[in-house]
Amino acid sequence: MPEVTYREAVRDGLVQAMRADDRVFIMGEDIAEMGGSMGVTQGLLDEFGSERVRNTPISEMAIVGAGIGAAMAGMRPVVEIMYEDFLTLSLEQIVNQAAKHRYMSGGQITVPLTIRTQGGAGWSPGAQHAQQLEAWLVHIPGLKVAYPSTPQDVRGLLWTAIHDDNPVVVFEHRLLYPVKGEVSEQLEPIPLGKARVVREGTDVTVIAIGPLVHRALEAATQAEEEGISVEIVDPRTLQPLDEDALVASVKKTNRAVVAHEAVTRMGFGAEVTAVLQHQAFDYLDAPIERVGAKFTPLAFAPVMEQYVVPHAEDVLAAIRRTVGK
Amino acid sequence: MAFHWSATLTAGAYTPGTLAKVERETTVGEGTLREFLHDMLLIRRFEEKVEERFRAGELPGFLHVAIGQEAVAVGVCRAMEEDDIFASTHRAHGHTLARGSNPRRVMAELYGKVEGVSHGYGGSMHLYDIERGNYGANAVIGGGLPAVTGAGLAFKMRNEPRVAVAFFGDGATNIGTFHESLNLAQLWRTKTVFVCENNHWAESTPGWQHSPVWDDMSKRALAFNMRSIKVDGQDVEAVYAAAREALEHARSGEGPVFLDIPTYRMHGHYIGDPQVYRSKEDREAAAYHDPIPRLRERLGLSDEEFDAFDEEAHRVVDDALEFAKNGTDPKPEDALKNVYA
Numbered sequence: 243m244p245e246v247t248y249r250e251a252v253r254d255g256l257v258q259a260m261r262a263d264d265r266v267f268i269m270g271e272d273i274a275e276m277g278g279s280m281g282v283t284q285g286l287l288d289e290f291g292s293e294r295v296r297n298t299p300i301s302e303m304a305i306v307g308a309g310i311g312a313a314m315a316g317m318r319p320v321v322e323i324m325y326e327d328f329l330t331l332s333l334e335q336i337v338n339q340a341a342k343h344r345y346m347s348g349g350q351i352t353v354p355l356t357i358r359t360q361g362g363a364g365w366s367p368g369a370q371h372a373q374q375l376e377a378w379l380v381h382i383p384g385l386k387v388a389y390p391s392t393p394q395d396v397r398g399l400l401w402t403a404i405h406d407d408n409p410v411v412v413f414e415h416r417l418l419y420p421v422k423g424e425v426s427e428q429l430e431p432i433p434l435g436k437a438r439v440v441r442e443g444t445d446v447t448v449i450a451i452g453p454l455v456h457r458a459l460e461a462a463t464q465a466e467e468e469g470i471s472v473e474i475v476d477p478r479t480l481q482p483l484d485e486d487a488l489v490a491s492v493k494k495t496n497r498a499v500v501a502h503e504a505v506t507r508m509g510f511g512a513e514v515t516a517v518l519q520h521q522a523f524d525y526l527d528a529p530i531e532r533v534g535a536k537f538t539p540l541a542f543a544p545v546m547e548q549y550v551v552p553h554a555e556d557v558l559a560a561i562r563r564t565v566g567k
Numbered sequence: 568m569a570f571h572w573s574a575t576l577t578a579g580a581y582t583p584g585t586l587a588k589v590e591r592e593t594t595v596g597e598g599t600l601r602e603f604l605h606d607m608l609l610i611r612r613f614e615e616k617v618e619e620r621f622r623a624g625e626l627p628g629f630l631h632v633a634i635g636q637e638a639v640a641v642g643v644c645r646a647m648e649e650d651d652i653f654a655s656t657h658r659a660h661g662h663t664l665a666r667g668s669n670p671r672r673v674m675a676e677l678y679g680k681v682e683g684v685s686h687g688y689g690g691s692m693h694l695y696d697i698e699r700g701n702y703g704a705n706a707v708i709g710g711g712l713p714a715v716t717g718a719g720l721a722f723k724m725r726n727e728p729r730v731a732v733a734f735f736g737d738g739a740t741n742i743g744t745f746h747e748s749l750n751l752a753q754l755w756r757t758k759t760v761f762v763c764e765n766n767h768w769a770e771s772t773p774g775w776q777h778s779p780v781w782d783d784m785s786k787r788a789l790a791f792n793m794r795s796i797k798v799d800g801q802d803v804e805a806v807y808a809a810a811r812e813a814l815e816h817a818r819s820g821e822g823p824v825f826l827d828i829p830t831y832r833m834h835g836h837y838i839g840d841p842q843v844y845r846s847k848e849d850r851e852a853a854a855y856h857d858p859i860p861r862l863r864e865r866l867g868l869s870d871e872e873f874d875a876f877d878e879e880a881h882r883v884v885d886d887a888l889e890f891a892k893n894g895t896d897p898k899p900e901d902a903l904k905n906v907y908a
Binding site: 267293294296298299301303304306307308309310311312313314315316317319334335338339343344345346347348349350351352354383384386406407408 | 696697705713724725731751904
């Protein structure tokens, strides 16, 4: 199987979707000649031209909103919000419009819109370019939310998102773009709402998303040396959520850690914790541990930034707590 | 300052005939004008009935009528082609009826019935009727403008002879979606027409309190180098002609058009609004500019002829009401449907 970076996998997903269907086009800030602030869309302008690879003004409401309208009129737009912090500007369009047209119309309308965005800490972008806001959107009925952690997953989930008849928000992470991973020769669509067991184990389940999947793998390797067998499950899609897969794993290991880079308070892990305590209460041998960022904005100074966000050691410490070590 | 507003309005800032500066051929015959009167009266009587039934406690939710603004709805919607689409506002009954949605189904929606145009999921502020090109009435001011821009972009990308029309009020010209949408639409020359129904009120706030260009909204379009046409919103014939011109311009791919349509909201922001913020003179001025007597005069109708139109409108509205009241209530658990496609 070929090995590509996460960035290349996103690009390949877009290219293949655009080649397969004229209705698919992309728009966003600086995505054409520049190829996007993260270089994801490099080369797409040359292949598809300026009609289908559209540089937009700095207008997040209009970027998302025009995507909604084009989607309602039969296109399959993929819009890019350069940093997920800027989702805040387009939130009215996402929450009140994209998520609700189908519902308010009594099922007359479909909004097959894909919103790609990225963010995350780890390179000192400061408080307005590093947040993790995925939990906000999971709270909105009518939206689907994916947060792929590997090249194979991001390509397959992006493909599915583009072909889904609902608005789907796909979160990417700044630090994942250069990460390499194996991808299948042929693009394999991955269904939304299907978790992946990243690593099998017997003592404790770590449910992690985005970059924390990779931190959890580091922690699991260390835990193994300490005699703790760690299973890692990546939900991949936050809405719909593959509750069955998460619950099944915890019923097997009887212990759980949930981990993400977003702040712990009201984070996605809170929802997962609630699901587990309700559906696997009798199977739990220890309190469910939560790993996330400390409750503060992200500071600029690298030492402060690194203090705030969770690392492999934090996941490992949580794993140890669940087994009483 | 309230005096300033009323004085300006009653001084005839919008003297009919001075607004439509662009020379244009009006091809509307008397037969068509009679159809316009039919539609305007239907909307008027429909909304009066809605007010009555709301006050009787039969209708849930918020309701906003556009009494006084019927010529805008009919003039613009009648100018649209079959495949054109539009998005409306919280004040949507007129646009929806003028575009040809079945009055029975519109009324049924206000009663929250399955037979309603949005099957009870939307209500007055979220009337949808895809078959009639209604892509949704929006209860967030300016909320639908980006989507109309995007639909106009889709029509342009596919080279289709269709136009997406956005209705909005003067209050919407101060919100970010308005500026972002007009900018993008002009930049990409989308097949879009922006219809600004300037009734001079943003809820209870008069135009002069909310906009530095409240009496000339065309200046907003100027900022985006967008073509604008200003037309008297109480003259349905003029609105129709201006809308035809705007739609054909947009349809040709030359770019979007901003229709600046001063009009009058004869009633309050919502049904039951005591309008404590509005002077008696201002209300009288609005009533003076009622578009229906004006069209009647234009057609030279006798009392008998006009009454025949009116009776027909009442008949359709009564029938719609009967239909709506006898409609089917959704099952409570239907609330869980239509969340996802």
